[in-house]
Amino acid sequence: xxxxxxxxxxxxxxxxxxxxxxxxxxxxxxxxxxxxxxxxxxxxxxxxxxxxxxxxxxxxxxxxxxxxxxxxxxxxxxxxxxxxxxxxxxxxxxxxxxxxxxxxxxxxxxxxxxxxxxxxxxxxxxxxxxxxxxxxxxxxxxxxxxxxxxxxxxxxxxxxxxxxxxxxxxxxxxxxxxxxxxxxxxxxxxxxxxxxxxxxxxxxxxxxxxxxxxxxxxxxxxxxxxxxxxxxxxxxxxxxxxxxxxxxxxxxxxxxxxxxxxxxxxxxxxxxxxxxxxxxxxxxxxxxxxxxxxxxxxxxxxxxx
Numbered sequence: 516x517x518x519x520x521x522x523x524x525x526x527x528x529x530x531x532x533x534x535x536x537x538x539x540x541x542x543x544x545x546x547x548x549x550x551x552x553x554x555x556x557x558x559x560x561x562x563x564x565x566x567x568x569x570x571x572x573x574x575x576x577x578x579x580x581x582x583x584x585x586x587x588x589x590x591x592x593x594x595x596x597x598x599x600x601x602x603x604x605x606x607x608x609x610x611x612x613x614x615x616x617x618x619x620x621x622x623x624x625x626x627x628x629x630x631x632x633x634x635x636x637x638x639x640x641x642x643x644x645x646x647x648x649x650x651x652x653x654x655x656x657x658x659x660x661x662x663x664x665x666x667x668x669x670x671x672x673x674x675x676x677x678x679x680x681x682x683x684x685x686x687x688x689x690x691x692x693x694x695x696x697x698x699x700x701x702x703x704x705x706x707x708x709x710x711x712x713x714x715x716x717x718x719x720x721x722x723x724x725x726x727x728x729x730x731x732x733x734x735x736x737x738x739x740x741x742x743x744x745x746x747x748x749x750x751x752x753x754x755x756x757x758x759x760x761x762x763x764x765x766x767x768x769x770x771x772x773x774x775x776x777x778x779x780x781x782x783x784x785x786x787x788x789x790x791x792x793x794x795x796x797x798x799x800x801x802x803x804x805x806x807x808x809x810x811x812x813x814x815x816x817x818x819x820x
Contacts, residue, residue, distance in 0.1 A: 543638040545597050547590075548651070550625070552580045552632030553674060553726075555667070556651040561597065566590045568628065569602075579726075581678045582606045582629030590620075597636070599626060606630075631674055657731040659709060660716035668730035668738055675728075675742055676791035679783050687749030687782035689739040690798040691756070694775045694810040696735040707767035708735075711774055714765055722756060738798075746782035746815060753778040753813040761811065775811035777802060786816045 545561040559566070559576050566575045571585040578587075584604040591598045600617045601608040609627040610618050618624075626634045655667045663671075672688075679686035693699070693711065700708040712735065719737065723729055728740040741749055757778055765772045779802025781788075786797040797816040804814040 545592070546637050546639050547576060547626075548635045548637065549578070550633045550635050552578060552629070553671060554578055554580075554632075555670070556655045558651070561590055561592065564592050567602075568634075569604075578628060578632050578634075580629045580632045580674065581681060583632065587628055588626075599636075604628075660712050660731050662716050662720070662737065663728060663730040665730060665732055668728060668732065668740065671728050672740060672791045672795070675740055676783075676794060679742075683784070685743055685745045685783060686794075687741045687744040687746055687780060688794050688798045689741070689749060689753050689756075689778055689780050690732065690736065690795070690802045691739075691753070691776045691778040692734075692736040692802070694777055694806075699772060699774070703767060703770060703772055707770070707772060710767045711765050711772060714763075715760065715774065715776075718759060718763060719756060722752075722759065744782070746780065746785045749780050749782055750813060750815055753780050757811065757813055777805035777810045778813040779803070779805055779816075780813065781816040 547559045547561065547566075549555050549557045549559075563575065567586055567589045568574060568576045568578060569585050569587040570577065570579050570583050574586065582605070584602070584606070586602045587604040588599060588601050588608045591600060597620045598617060599608065599610065599615065599620050601615065606629060607614050609615065610620070610624050612627070620626075620636045622636070622638050624636045626636060628634065655663055657664045675686055678684065693715065696708065696711075699711060712731075716729075716731070716737075719729055719739070723739065724741075726742055728738075730738045730740075732738040739752075741752070744752070757776055760774060760776050763774070765774045779798045779800065781794055781797030781801060783794070786794060788794050788797060801814040801816045805812045808814070
């Protein structure tokens with residue numbers, strides 16, 4: 516190969532590399548992934564020229580944790596740069612632990628907003644997005660029922676309890692389990708028992724608000740954490756759920772399985788407690804009361820319905 520041909524080949528190869536790199540950059544999308552806080556696990560694709568983060572209903576990315584301002588910060592796309600700007604928030608915005616007013620974001624930067632929320636900035640392609648979403652789901656969700664897992668529930672419980680105490684807000688907790696679940700497993704088999712858990716979870720999730728936390732607490736026991744919900748309203752919700760489960764046709768391989776649940780409800784400020792674990796203890800005491808007095812019923816802490 517003569518020198519001209521070799522030089523042309525090298526130039527063509529270099530241009531091809533540059534073109535492929537440019538296409539790869541264009542294929543990447545900017546994302547925010549919530550690592551901690553009430554929205555943990557959520558992914559937000561930054562498609563607009565400006566994305567406002569804050570507590571306001573008008574915010575593009577709404578985060579409602581303690582210490583977050585209504586319009587806390589915004590992210591601006593400028594050419595190839597993605598810029599974070601604090602909007603004079605009450606508690607400031609940090610990037611990798613450093614207080615900033617404005618910062619060009621780099622892949623992997625961690626943004627701290629408010630008391631408990633950390634958001635990671637990253638560039639991902641569509642395969643990365645799918646993989647990360649699956650990894651997040653696996654870390655947060657129960658593998659069988661797709662309800663949140665106990666670990667995530669306990670983390671949210673601490674956050675929501677602290678918020679309710681600080682702001683003198685209402686917070687209710689429902690604990691419920693399936694009556695005589697062992698008998699269902701023994702009579703119809705464990706696959707039938709799993710099918711009941713899955714169907715029950717699907718029913719409950721259609722009856723809750725987006726902000727409610729529904730989790731599998733263990734075995735056949737589930738929990739619902741309802742922010743801004745009074746004990747009376749939580750009791751009404753619990754009764755609706757109990758009645759819906761009782762009237763639902765549960766079946767496995769064409770065999771009908773009768774299913775009922777017992778529910779215990781506790782809530783702030785009515786239930787006296789010094790920490791989040793005592794709120795759980797209150798709901799658990801009420802749940803035991805429902806089971807002790809006949810099952811398939813709802814009880815409030817110390818007050819049967």
